[in-house]
Every structure is written in structure tokens, then in C-alpha cells.
Amino acid sequence: MIGKILGAVAGSSISKHVNGVGGARGALLGVGAAALLRRLGPVGLVTAIAGGYALKKYREKREAPNFTGA
Template sequence: MFGKIIGAGLGAKAAEHTSKIGGPLGAVIGATAPVILRRMSIPAMLAIGAGGYFLKKYMDKKDAETGSTDTSKTPPATSTAPAAA
């Protein structure tokens, strides 16, 4: 029970860093992840991890080639003061 609560909290926090997954969905994913991982074999976990790694590398390369101007990756301006010369 404590594992599900901790997983839900971590999933909700991780979901805040993505634009497509909200906090409640992240909590559900975080709560169900331990149950799913317990039933998986080690080779399956390694294959999923490697697949995620290569997918991220591919997406980063694709964004770099297209010159993506995704504003969610740039931090928001925190000051309204004029720039120092």
C-alpha cells in the first residue's frame, strides 16, 4: 500500500515535467508501475529501457534537424528589468 502511495506521488511529480501527461494521470501511472514491473522479466525491463533511451535520442535528433522552436523547453523570463549593457 505504501509503495502505491509513494509511486503515485512520484508519478504526479514526474508528470509535471511533461506537457502531455497531467498530474492525475501521472499518479495513476506511478501507482500501477510497481505492479506491472513486478510481473515483468529482467530482459523485458531491459528492452523497454533501451527502447525508451533510443526513442528519446531519435526524437532529440529529429528536433535538432527540424530546428524545433518549442517554447516549453525555454525557461520563462523571471525579470522585467532591462538587460544590462
């Protein structure tokens, strides 16, 4: 029960940073993500963390200014 509530709160706050996802939809995604991670266990948690980190680095690289020597 507490995991679902924490997942909903996290999903709702994350949805504020993602375009096209509202608060209620983000809360539902958070609950679903919490349930999925619980089913996958420790391996799923490590995989999710590694995937999130890789996505963050990819986005930072795409958004970085492209300086060329002139």
C-alpha cells in the first residue's frame, strides 16, 4: 500500500517535467512502475537504474551546445 502511494507521488511529480503527461496519468504510471519493479526484483531495479542513467546521459549529450572550432 505504501509502495503504491509513494509510486503515485513520484509519478505525479515526474509528470510535471514530461510534456504530454498530466498529474493523474503520471500517478498511474508511477503506481505501475512500482508494481513492475516489485515483480522484477533486484535485477529489475538495477536494470531500471542503469537504463535511467543511460537515458539521462543520452539526453544531456543531445541537448549540449555543439561547439565547433572556428
